Amino acid sequence: MMARNRKKTIVISLVILLVSVVIGGGIWFFTTPSAEAKAAEVGSTSTQSPLKMSxxxxxxxxxxxxxxxxxxxxxxxxxxxQLMVRGEQNEALAKKHVPLVESVLLQTFAAATVEQLRQPQGREQLRQQALTTVQATMNKMTNMPVVERVLFTGFVMQ
Structure with missing residues (x-):
């Protein structure tokens, strides 16, 4: 009678162990991304368009x-x-070349006239000219425009 209870206990333990392994394997199988999904994820992060980057x-x-x-x-x-850039690599490049950027911006700003800066269109034109100049300079240094926008966050004329 004791041998029979012991065999019953072993069989029940094995069944419980087998069910646990099957459930654990199923959970692992359905929650782990496949190799194709991982490859697609890696490919999508490396080929993000500039507008999707931070x-x-x-x-x-x-x-x-x-x-x-x-x-x-x-x-x-x-x-x-302020300069707006996309991606950490461009941020590092822009920070590295801040003295150069400041120099070309000062040259660009110094060429402006009072009449130009009085008008909103003139200030926008100066901002666009500053962007073009900064991008051309960064292109020479890094073979990439790096800066997407030049932003005027403060403007005072006395």
């Missing part, structure tokens, strides 16, 4: 302060600038 903003440390000539009198202008 935007990073580089704040230039000091505002640009420069003189502009006008018909009646010269003015002093202060512009605070």
């Amino acid at each position: 935007a990073y903003y580089i704040v230039l440390p000091e505002p640009f302060i420069f003189n502009v000539s006008g018909k009646e009198r010269d003015r002093v202008v202060q512009i605070k600038v």
Whole structure:
């Protein structure tokens, strides 16, 4: 009678163990991504379009302060600038070349006139010109435009 109870206990234990293994294997099988899904995921992250990559903003440390000539009198202008880039690689490149970017921006801003900066269209034109200049300079240094937008976050003319 004891041998019979012992065999019954062993059989029940084996059945429970087998059911546990099957359930665990099923859970693992359905929750682990397949090799194709992993390959697709790796491929999609490396070929993301620039608009899907995260935007990073580089704040230039000091505002640009420069003189502009006008018909009646010269003015002093202060512009605070931020650069928008996409992706961590472009962020690192932009930060690395901040002194160069500041230099070309100052040259671009100094060529402006009071009449140009009084008008919103003139300020937008200056911003576009600054973007073109920065992208051309970064293209020479890194073979990539790096900067997507030049943003004026502060503008004062006295």
